[in-house]
Amino acid sequence: MVPTHYYLVLSAVLFGLGAVAFVFKRNIITIFMSIELMLNAVNLAFVAFSQAFGKVEGQVFVLFVIVVAAAEAAVGLGIIILIQRNRQSLNIEKVNLLKL
Amino acid sequence: MNPALLIFFVLAGLALLGAGSLVLQKHPIHSALSLIVVMVSLAGLYLLMGAEFVAMVQIIVYGGAIMVLFIFVIMLLNAGEEEHTDLSKLAKFAGLPLALALTASLAALVFKPDAGVPTAAHAFIPKATEQISSMLFKEFVYPFELTSFLILVAIMGALVLAQREKK
Numbered sequence: 001m002v003p004t005h006y007y008l009v010l011s012a013v014l015f016g017l018g019a020v021a022f023v024f025k026r027n028i029i030t031i032f033m034s035i036e037l038m039l040n041a042v043n044l045a046f047v048a049f050s051q052a053f054g055k056v057e058g059q060v061f062v063l064f065v066i067v068v069a070a071a072e073a074a075v076g077l078g079i080i081i082l083i084q085r086n087r088q089s090l091n092i093e094k095v096n097l098l099k100l
Numbered sequence: 101m102n103p104a105l106l107i108f109f110v111l112a113g114l115a116l117l118g119a120g121s122l123v124l125q126k127h128p129i130h131s132a133l134s135l136i137v138v139m140v141s142l143a144g145l146y147l148l149m150g151a152e153f154v155a156m157v158q159i160i161v162y163g164g165a166i167m168v169l170f171i172f173v174i175m176l177l178n179a180g181e182e183e184h185t186d187l188s189k190l191a192k193f194a195g196l197p198l199a200l201a202l203t204a205s206l207a208a209l210v211f212k213p214d215a216g217v218p219t220a221a222h223a224f225i226p227k228a229t230e231q232i233s234s235m236l237f238k239e240f241v242y243p244f245e246l247t248s249f250l251i252l253v254a255i256m257g258a259l260v261l262a263q264r265e266k267k
Binding site for chain 2: 001002003005006007008009010011012013014015016017018019020021023024025026027029030032033034036037040043044045047048050051054055056057059060062063064066067068069070071072073074075077078079080081082084089090091
């Protein structure tokens with residue numbers, strides 16, 4: 001049997017890697033994928049706690065997170081297509097309309 | 101070492117490899133394929149924990165629908181390798197140590213073998229899928245119905261964003 005805190009540590013490390021990718025990557029699509037990685041890490045913690053306490057609420061939350069992630073992916077990729085159309089680039093540095 | 105622990109370490113290693121490769125790869129399509137590795141190994145971990153419904157949803161929705169959407173957009177936009185621009189000074193010097201500190205502190209925070217959480221991550225939940233479905237339509241029926249509106253709005257938003265403007 002695998003102790004719960006192993007899953008939690010794995011979840012924390014995956015979240016950290018997602019945050020690193022979010023900050024360091026320069027391609028908008030990759031940045032968007034790192035958000036999905038962070039959502040996945042949180043889902044892992046949800047399921048680990050759900051199994052540890054023997055309650056299924058955590059798994060229901062995971063379903064909601066997945067639904068929101070799917071909606072977010074649809075809208076976000078629409079925005080990415082729009083950015084590419086307007087700026088001819090996927091580099092996040094070129095998207096600086098709100099920058100001072 | 102018992103077999104469950106062995107499977108855990110293999111799958112966790114795969115997930116970490118995939119996540120590391122997501123960070124290191126230069127081409128977005130390679131990053132997307134690494135993310136698929138992460139998602140499939142996470143589905144394996146869910147199966148190991150005994151959450152079979154979440155594992156299947158993970159593979160179908162994440163590994164299937166969302167990642168196909170990503171790869172579709174990468175190919176549609178013909179995204180090439182990442183252009184390297186200069187990072188800001190702060191990011192160049194403090195970025196990696198800060199990221200490592202965040203990860204290490206998160207991991208240290210949750211690494212508590214004797215905390216109040218029951219050690220067996222496998223309190224067997226009888227008929228978990230049945231319980232999830234009845235919970236979705238009883239306790240969580242309001243948020244469940246709201247998600248359908250969310251998806252409707254997301255579909256319309258994506259359509260409005262991606263359509264060409266008429267002249």
